[in-house]
Amino acid sequence: MRMIFINLPVRDVAAATAFYQAIGFTKNAAFSNDVASAMQWSDAISVMLLDHAFYATFTDKPIADTHTTSAALFCLSFDDRAQVDAIHAAARDAGGRETRAVKDQQFMYGGAFEDRDGHTWETVFMDMAATPPADAAPEHAA
Known part of the structure; x- marks a missing residue:
């Protein structure tokens, strides 16, 4: 594996x-x-x-302040919209910050939040049966 x-x-x-x-x-x-x-x-x-x-000890580069600099975007996928809503609520309740509100984009549903250190996690539920052709995908794919 x-x-x-x-x-x-x-x-x-x-x-x-x-x-x-x-x-x-x-x-x-x-x-x-x-x-x-x-x-x-x-x-x-x-x-x-x-x-x-x-x-x-793993790098000779300075550590980014991800509260002010975007270093990476990680995306977690979910089986349904309720799970997306639940993790956003849990992140807010645990001291995280929602950086992009959950949005319904027809076949995609998701948003983004930061952890306490500013690392950004995107969230997405994709309804594969409703996925449009590749040339019709929305601006933000996650």
């Missing part, structure tokens, strides 16, 4: 861990400690929350 590990720098590992648990991620204690939390979204996708000092 192929897997994806997304490594994110965070200022407070415990607070970031609590946020990700609140929005539905599961902590993998076997790969977590005081400087890192392994947060599992699915069998194939994990997010590693690394405190700034530990994250800096």
Whole structure:
């Protein structure tokens, strides 16, 4: 099985861990400690929350302030509209900030929010049966 590990720098590992648990991620204690939390979204996708000092050991580049600079956009897909609404509510309740309100674009339904450190997560439910031809896709695909 192929897997994806997304490594994110965070200022407070415990607070970031609590946020990700609140929005539905599961902590993998076997790969977590005081400087890192392994947060599992699915069998194939994990997010590693690394405190700034530990994250800096993996790169010689400065750590972006994602509250003011967009470094990446991650997108989570869902099985229905209710799940999209639920994660947006959970993110707001856990201290996140909605950056793009949920919007109904006919076959697509979703928006975006930031975690406590400013990392942006897009959300989407796609009704594949209602998908238009490729040349008619909306401006924001996620």
